[in-house]
Amino acid sequence: MTRAKILGTGRGLPERVVTNDDLAEFLDTSDTWIRERTGICQRRIAAKETLLELCEEAARQAMDQSGVEAGELDMIIAATLTADHPLPNLSSSLQRVLGADNAVCFDLSAACSGFIFALTTAQMYIQSGHAKKVLVLGGEILSKIMDWTDRSTCILFGDGAGAAVVGVSENEEGILAADLGSNGKKGGVLSLPGRPVENPFRPAEKGPEKCYVHMEGQEVFKFAVSQVPASIRKLLEESGKSIDDVDCFVLHQANLRIIRSAAKRLKAPEEKFFINMERYGNTSAASVPIALDEGIRSGRIKKGDLIVLSGFGGGLTWGSMLVQM
Ligand code: ACO
Numbered sequence: 001m002t003r004a005k006i007l008g009t010g011r012g013l014p015e016r017v018v019t020n021d022d023l024a025e026f027l028d029t030s031d032t033w034i035r036e037r038t039g040i041c042q043r044r045i046a047a048k049e050t051l052l053e054l055c056e057e058a059a060r061q062a063m064d065q066s067g068v069e070a071g072e073l074d075m076i077i078a079a080t081l082t083a084d085h086p087l088p089n090l091s092s093s094l095q096r097v098l099g100a101d102n103a104v105c106f107d108l109s110a111a112c113s114g115f116i117f118a119l120t121t122a123q124m125y126i127q128s129g130h131a132k133k134v135l136v137l138g139g140e141i142l143s144k145i146m147d148w149t150d151r152s153t154c155i156l157f158g159d160g161a162g163a164a165v166v167g168v169s170e171n172e173e174g175i176l177a178a179d180l181g182s183n184g185k186k187g188g189v190l191s192l193p194g195r196p197v198e199n200p201f202r203p204a205e206k207g208p209e210k211c212y213v214h215m216e217g218q219e220v221f222k223f224a225v226s227q228v229p230a231s232i233r234k235l236l237e238e239s240g241k242s243i244d245d246v247d248c249f250v251l252h253q254a255n256l257r258i259i260r261s262a263a264k265r266l267k268a269p270e271e272k273f274f275i276n277m278e279r280y281g282n283t284s285a286a287s288v289p290i291a292l293d294e295g296i297r298s299g300r301i302k303k304g305d306l307i308v309l310s311g312f313g314g315g316l317t318w319g320s321m322l323v324q325m
Contacts (some may be wrong), residue, residue, distance in 0.1 A: 004126035004166050005174035006323065007068060009293040010061025012054035012139075012161040013280070017049035020155070027151045034155050039256025043158030043281035046141045049086050051161065052093050055139040058163035058289070059098060066165040068133050070100040073165075075134040077121055078107045079114025080316070081192070082140045091140070100135070111190070112252050112313025113180070114138055114285035115162065116321055119309070120178045122166045125156035134166045140227065145192055147212035151320040156254070157213075158281035162289025173304075173324045179235040180319040181227070189219040192316040224258045224312050230266040231320040233310055239322050243268045247305035250295060252312055253277035253287040274300060301325060 019042045021033035034040055046054070055078065063070065075108045078091040091105035110117040115138030125131035139161030146154040166175075191214050197207040228251065236242060249272055251259050256277060263270045283290060288311050295301035305325045312318040 002127050002129060003169040003174040004123040005169035006164050006325070007167045008062045008064070008066025008165045008297055009289060010058040010065065010163045011290045011293045012057030013290070014044040014046040014049045014054065014159050016045050017042050018045045018319055023155055027149075027155070029151045029155055037257070038156060038279050039275070040156065040281045041278040044160055045143050046159040051080065051090065051139050051141045051268070052081060052097065054141075054159070054161035055090065055094055055137050056097050058137060058139070058161040059094060059135055061293070062135065062163040062165045067166070068165050068167065070098040071102060072133050073075040073100040073103040073135050074120065075125060075131045076100060076103045076105045076137070077118040077134065078139065079110065080107060080136040080139050081109055081111055081114070081284065082145060083107060089127065091137075094135075094137070103112055103135070103305065109144070110317045110319075112254065112284045113284070113317040113319045115178060115288045115313035116178070116309060116311040116319030117317070119164065119166065119175070119321060120180060120319065123175045123178065126168060127167060132168055135163060136166055137161060137163045138287075138289045140284045140286050142213075142284055145211065145258055150212070152217060153213055153215050156282050158283050159282040160280055160286045160290055162286045164289055164292070169194055176322040176324055177235055177239045178319065178321045179231045179238070181317070183233065183316045186219070186223065186316045187314070189216040190213070190214075190316065210236065221258060223316055224254065225261040227318050228262045228310055228312050228320075229256070231318050232262070232266060235308065235320045235322050241322065242308065245306055246272065248249050248295060248301050248307045248310050249273045249310070250288060250291045250307060251310045252282075253280065253291060254282045254313070287311075
C-alpha cells in the first residue's frame with residue numbers, strides 16, 4: 001500500500017510578543033497565576049499580519065524544506081476556524097499567493113484537532129492514489145474571537161500558523177496510523193456563536209453583538225486528560241507499538257497540566273513530550289504543526305524517530321497520529 005510521508009514543515013508567527021505582564025496591565029490577572037495554571041508565559045498576537053500572510057510564510061518554509069514547488073502541489077487543505085474571510089476560502093487564497101495552480105483547495109474545521117484531521121485527509125488521498133503532493137496547514141488568528149475582558153479565556157490563546165508538505169513515501173517511513181474521534185453531545189463546553197440568521201422572510205433574532213469563544217475550562221480539562229491518553233493508547237495498541245517505542249509526543253499545546261497528566265496516565269516520561277506553549281500559548285489548529293516544525297528544526301525530532309501527534313478541542317474532537325519520521 002502507498003504510504004504518505006511528511007516531506008517538510010514550516011511555521012509563521014506574528015512579530016508582536018505579548019507577555020503575561022502585558023495582559024495584567026488591563027486584566028485582573030498575574031504572571032504567576034497564568035504560569036502556574038497553564039504553563040504559558042507569552043504568546044504572539046497578530047498586531048499587523050493577516051492569517052493568509054502567516055500561512056504563506058509557513059507554507060513557503062515547508063515547501064523549501066521538502067524541495068516541492070508550488071506547481072507540483074495537487075491539493076491544499078487548510079484547517080482553521082478564523083480565516084480572514086469566509087469567501088474565498090483560506091486554501092484557495094493560499095493557492096493564489098503561492099501560484100499552486102494545479103491544487104484542489106478546501107478548508108477544514110475541527111478546531112484544535114484541525115491539523116490532525118487535515119493531515120489524515122491528505123494521507124487518505126495519497127494512500128488511495130488520488131494525490132501525490134499535498135500542502136496541509138493549521139492556522140489561526142484567535143485574538144479576533146477572544147473577549148479581551150474575560151480573563152478565563154483570553155490569557156490562554158495566541159496566533160500563528162504551521163504547515164506540512166505531505167507526499168508519497170519511498171520506504172517504510174511515513175504516517176503509520178491515525179485515530180480520530182468526535183463527541184458532539186459535549187460540544188457546548190467550547191463554543192463560538194455565529195451570526196444570527198436575518199432575512200426578509202424571518203424576523204431578526206436577538207443575537208450577540210460580537211462573537212467570542214465561550215469555554216467551560218474545567219470540562220475541557222477533564223475531557224482532554226481522559227480522551228488524549230485513551231486515543232494514544234488505542235493508536236499504539238493497534239499499531240503493535242508501545243510507549244517505550246515512541247521518541248517524542250507532540251500534543252496540542254493547550255495547558256502544561258494537561259500534558260503532564262497525559263504523560264502520567266500513559267506512564268511515559270515527561271521529557272518525551274515536546275513543549276513550547278510557554279512562548280506561544282494555545283494556537284488551536286496551528287499548535288501541533290508549529291510544535292512539530294520546532295521539534296524538527298531544533299534537532300529534537302530526528303529522521304527515523306517514531307513520534308505521536310495529538311490534537312483535541314472544540315466539537316468536541318480529538319485525533320492522534322503515529323509517524324515514522
Ligand atoms: N487570572 C487570575 N485568576 C483567574 C484567571 C486569571 N486569568 N482566570 C480565572 N481565574 C480565577 C477564577 O475566577 C477562579 O476564581 P474563584 O475561585 O474566586 O472563583 C479561580 O481563578 C479558579 O478558576 P478555575 O476556572 O477553577 O481555574 P482552573 O484551575 O480550572 O484553570 C483553566 C482554568 C486554565 C482555563 C483550566 O481549566 C484549563 O486549562 N482548562 C482547559 C482549557 C483548555 O485547554 N482549553 C483549550 C482546549 S481546546 C482548544 O484548544 C480550543
